[in-house]
Amino acid sequence: MHLEPMGLALVLTAIDPAIGGVLVRGEKGTAKSTAVRGLAEVLPEVEVHEGDRFSADPRDPAATSPDGPFEARARVRRPARLVELPVGATEDRLLGSIQLEKALTSGAVEVEPGLLARAHRGVLYVDEVNLLHDHLVDLLLDAAATGSVSVERDGISLHHAARFVLIGTMNPEEGELRPQLLDRFGLTVEVAAPRDPALRVEVVRRRLAFDADPEAFVEQYAARQADLTRRIADARSRVGSVVVTDAALLKVAEVCAAFEVDGLRADIVTTRTAAAHAAWVGRERVTLADVRAAALLALPHRRRRNPFDAPGLDEDLLDRILGDEELPEPDPEPDPDPDPQPDPPGGGDDPQGEAPETDGPDSPSHEDQAAEPEPEDQPAPQARPAPSGSGGDQAAARAGAAYRPRLLTVDGLGEGTPGRRSRARGASGRRVGAGTGHGSLHLVETIRAAAERSARERSGTTGGRVRLRPTDLRTAVREGREANLLLFCVDASGSMAARRRMSQVKAAVLSLLTDAYRRRDKVAMVGFRGREAQLLLPPTGSVEVAAALLGDLPSGGRTPLAEGLLEADRVLRREHLRDPRLRPLLVLVTDGRATAGADAVERSRLAAAHLAARGTPAVVVDCEQGPMRLGLGRTLAGHLRAEHVPMEQVSADGLVDVVSSRSAGRSPGRVA
Structure with missing residues (x-):
């Protein structure tokens, strides 16, 4: 049975939950949630004690439950649970709390199990895990890694097992997970809608068939689903006996070292995944095919060195590291009673010799069982075209090296979505x-x-x-x-085209984007040049796209300053309607010139006054240079009621200092 990467990853972590779960990344409408819910349907049933809310395994002598003892209780079988963790869940809902009604009426302290207890021996599903608050992600990942939960607070002293298949799904366009949290997921896969029209037609056909007659559709695939359930149960029973030789461990270590992953978690997860893959395809020991399949699932998200590295793994490099020679057979166990007169070489029978390998990945008998993941290549983010200008276009200036900026915070006390900034x-x-x-x-x-x-x-x-x-x-x-919205409004006209100047500006913006990634902010970018302004990036948590657009931003043409300010105002007003609690900060990088149209200066003044009247907090970085200066940037800052900083006082580091001091020194107004 051949499985696509997402299906294979889900099956392997179901075989061995100690792998640490699966993170499924993909654009909207790619059946991520459907696949996860389908996994719960094919998991084997679990046996529990009747009335046990913590689902302790009756066949495990070491398994205990706060609801025990169970000597007089019957055993029952039930389907494995699919427990969904909503984004807005609280810590009490996740870990458990006391039953308030009994505490108030009788004074008795009785525990109400949390979602982690309900998920024990089942599936815990977190949709949009990238939007879940960091401390909740830490709690559930700790539980997934240790297989248990301990609660000591509010009169509760509770410890119970919590071994579950952890599945998280996310749309990268809505924001990324921090690298520290990415590493805690055992496996990750990238999914995308099929481009083959025949496959898309088949998806639509099956959906229509299900909507027309759900019972008949389920019955049509019942036999195949039962076979999948049986195979998962068989693989679970065999995975503990799969032999992982020293040669296999060395090969895993070589792969992890070659891809420069941090720590040893990658080695452990890759080894567990390789063993689960061997059990899935029916092998008794780990082979190179198993190591390759495991590496493609366990390493892509761990090799990212910074937030803007593209996910994925160089498969050519992986194949060179693995080589062409299969792993050697494990050494036979030493004979406790050796024969004093062993047979000469080439003679006699070897009672401990192993039969030649007949079920390797290239064996015809396992042609359809060696399910090796072959993820589709993901297209690189495409930059939106920059506004056209009236001549003077230049190639995009390269950004200087990024650095760690100081903390940028918005003054006051907000009520926005959880984040790590203000x-x-x-x-x-x-x-x-x-x-x-x-x-x-x-x-x-x-x-x-x-x-x-x-x-x-x-x-x-x-x-x-x-x-x-x-x-x-x-x-x-x-x-x-809370998280905030950083709106970068960048003048890309001909007067800003000096490469050194744009390199400094881009380096500063890139550094702020990196910081926004870590602090879960939203970012947006407006560029103006020629005769128009364009929203290059709508407000989003995907700073990867913003970084790509920043690097590709060219310069040249006239300066439509008023259009840039009005476009920024439209972006902020629209975002305020979507989320009134999200507090913004406008960073305007320009030399203050307005040259697009006969009345460009007056229109720019009116646009700036309009933003100031709305109470929009802003910083104006005056990029005008040379001995003869018109002071237009300072005038613009006055109209905006914004901080004015001359360019000679602003290096890449200086821009961040300006934004930080401006944010801390002025309370922003609401954008109506």
């Missing part, structure tokens, strides 16, 4: 108080409010029970960090 109040972070809005329950403040109200109602009498009412409920007020 101060904000939200569902995560440290608890700083209590309120009556939405959020996780603050138990102590809830009981205190109920007690105070009950005391007032008793009018000075003593004794009596504290009764809880809905108006007594208090939620925790937490302070953490």
